[in-house]
Amino acid sequence: MASFVRTSRKIIGIGFNYAEHAKELNNALPKEPIFFLKPTSSYLANHGKVEIPRGCVVHHEVELGVVIGRQGRDIPASQADSYVEGYALAIDMTARNIQDEAKKAGLPWTVAKGFDTFTPISSFIPKSAIPDAHNINLWLKVNGIFRQNGSTSDMVFQIPHLIQHISSIMALEEGDLILTGTPSGVGPISEGDKITAGISLPASPLSTIATLEL
Amino acid sequence: MASFVRTSRKIIGIGFNYAEHAKELNNALPKEPIFFLKPTSSYLANHGKVEIPRGCVVHHEVELGVVIGRQGRDIPASQADSYVEGYALAIDMTARNIQDEAKKAGLPWTVAKGFDTFTPISSFIPKSAIPDAHNINLWLKVNGIFRQNGSTSDMVFQIPHLIQHISSIMALEEGDLILTGTPSGVGPISEGDKITAGISLPASPLSTIATLEL
Ligand SMILES: [Mg+2]
Ligand SMILES: [Mg+2]
Ligand SMILES: [Mg+2]
Numbered sequence: 001m002a003s004f005v006r007t008s009r010k011i012i013g014i015g016f017n018y019a020e021h022a023k024e025l026n027n028a029l030p031k032e033p034i035f036f037l038k039p040t041s042s043y044l045a046n047h048g049k050v051e052i053p054r055g056c057v058v059h060h061e062v063e064l065g066v067v068i069g070r071q072g073r074d075i076p077a078s079q080a081d082s083y084v085e086g087y088a089l090a091i092d093m094t095a096r097n098i099q100d101e102a103k104k105a106g107l108p109w110t111v112a113k114g115f116d117t118f119t120p121i122s123s124f125i126p127k128s129a130i131p132d133a134h135n136i137n138l139w140l141k142v143n144g145i146f147r148q149n150g151s152t153s154d155m156v157f158q159i160p161h162l163i164q165h166i167s168s169i170m171a172l173e174e175g176d177l178i179l180t181g182t183p184s185g186v187g188p189i190s191e192g193d194k195i196t197a198g199i200s201l202p203a204s205p206l207s208t209i210a211t212l213e214l
Numbered sequence: 215m216a217s218f219v220r221t222s223r224k225i226i227g228i229g230f231n232y233a234e235h236a237k238e239l240n241n242a243l244p245k246e247p248i249f250f251l252k253p254t255s256s257y258l259a260n261h262g263k264v265e266i267p268r269g270c271v272v273h274h275e276v277e278l279g280v281v282i283g284r285q286g287r288d289i290p291a292s293q294a295d296s297y298v299e300g301y302a303l304a305i306d307m308t309a310r311n312i313q314d315e316a317k318k319a320g321l322p323w324t325v326a327k328g329f330d331t332f333t334p335i336s337s338f339i340p341k342s343a344i345p346d347a348h349n350i351n352l353w354l355k356v357n358g359i360f361r362q363n364g365s366t367s368d369m370v371f372q373i374p375h376l377i378q379h380i381s382s383i384m385a386l387e388e389g390d391l392i393l394t395g396t397p398s399g400v401g402p403i404s405e406g407d408k409i410t411a412g413i414s415l416p417a418s419p420l421s422t423i424a425t426l427e428l
Contacts, residue, residue, distance in 0.1 A: 009222075009223050009253070009254045009255070010253045010254065010255065015321075015322070034321055034322065035322065035324055035325075036322035036324045037251040037252075037253060037322075037324050037328070038251075039223070039224045039251060039384050040223045040224065041223070041224070041384050041385040041386075041387060042384065053383075073330065102320070103320030103321075104320065106316070106317030106318065106320060107229075107248055107317075108229070108248065108249065108250035108251075108322060108323045109322045110249055110250045110251050111249075111383055114251070114383060114384050115383055115384060116287065116383075116384055116385050169267075169325055169328060169329055169330075170253050170255050170256065170328050170329065170330055171255040171330055172255075173255060
């Protein structure tokens with residue numbers, strides 16, 4: 001499963017899963033999880049270089065990724081945890097201006113979310129390293145300054161609910177990645193910016209579980 | 215490559231790529247190809263059963279699928295053909311009511327396009343079986359009655375243009391499938407309907423290249 005980046009066949013991104021972030025984008029909170037697909041061709045390994053496509057305003061969205069361990073359809077929330085193999089730290093890079101235009105025109109979000117290098121991803125985090133996935137800190141800095149710093153305890157829909165909802169529509173498969181949404185503080189990055197992100201246990205900001213440096 | 219259904223990591227669907235179909239959905243013709251992703255979990259083999267999710271108005275869209283043979287980024291239209299390994303006959307099943315709601319709300323098309331069984335697919339068609347991919351007939355019948363009957367000569371954006379555009383945004387990889395859009399005549403299917411579809415050479419409606427029976 002350490003190789004999920006090479007084998008996963010879909011990346012599912014959740015939209016507006018933190019109330020403060022929904023507010024900053026002027027979106028109402030959804031009644032059921034909203035999700036979109038990112039292509040696996042958008043994965044970028046740690047220490048890679050995010051490409052900023054010409055004319056794009058690219059926003060960082062730091063997220064907890066959930067790596068699926070086995071195939072399932074119509075998974076009840078009560079059994080969802082047994083489908084989770086582990087986690088990853090990810091950034092859901094988003095061409096915000098293209099997404100805004102797509103929203104207005106009623107068009108797919110695919111381009112806004114799908115450029116090459118738009119899914120920086122840490123190595124696989126075994127489940128045992130995160131005792132409670134709904135109580136960890138997620139942060140992101142641009143050039144050393146905090147831009148995002150949130151807790152997964154603020155998710156609108158928790159992971160079992162996400163897995164139940166998604167798998168009622170599309171089968172989840174081994175290696176699939178669910179990006180569980182971003183806390184507030186999203187904003188643009190520029191060519192040459194130094195981006196660092198991490199997840200840590202809440203008790204101690206020093207107890208880092210994973211980091212990304214781009 | 216015969217096994218692309220098991221190995222492909224993305225399905226890219228093109229929207230409004232036939233003028234008559236764009237008109238029937240009241241959409242203006244796009245300036246550049248519009249595309250979305252379908253999950254590979256939505257593949258359904260020939261003779262399978264399309265599931266109609268509760269509350270969904272499911273429309274058939276018969277399409278020519280293009281199977282990519284090797285990895286490429288920023289592929290010029292002039293070289294696109296060398297990335298095409300072959301073809302497949304596909305139906306891009308679409309929950310039209312969910313898509314209409316998503317368009318109005320500015321939300322992703324993912325659910326409307328992504329249910330399990332929503333991409334019925336033929337076996338792999340080698341490139342040599344289709345001398346000119348822009349001059350073949352595509353048809354679909356429901357309970358023996360023609361619903362769609364078009365020619366790929368009516369595509370708004372031809373295959374090399376599609377490959378150039380998509381690969382300028384996201385890398386194409388071996389086994390990826392591009393659904394090139396549907397001719398007019400889309401409409402709802404019901405539980406128990408017999409759906410048949412085919413592609414044939416234009417010279418003779420009898421010279422069928424591939425069929426689907428669902
Ligand atoms: Mg996101
Ligand atoms: Mg590019
Ligand atoms: Mg279609």
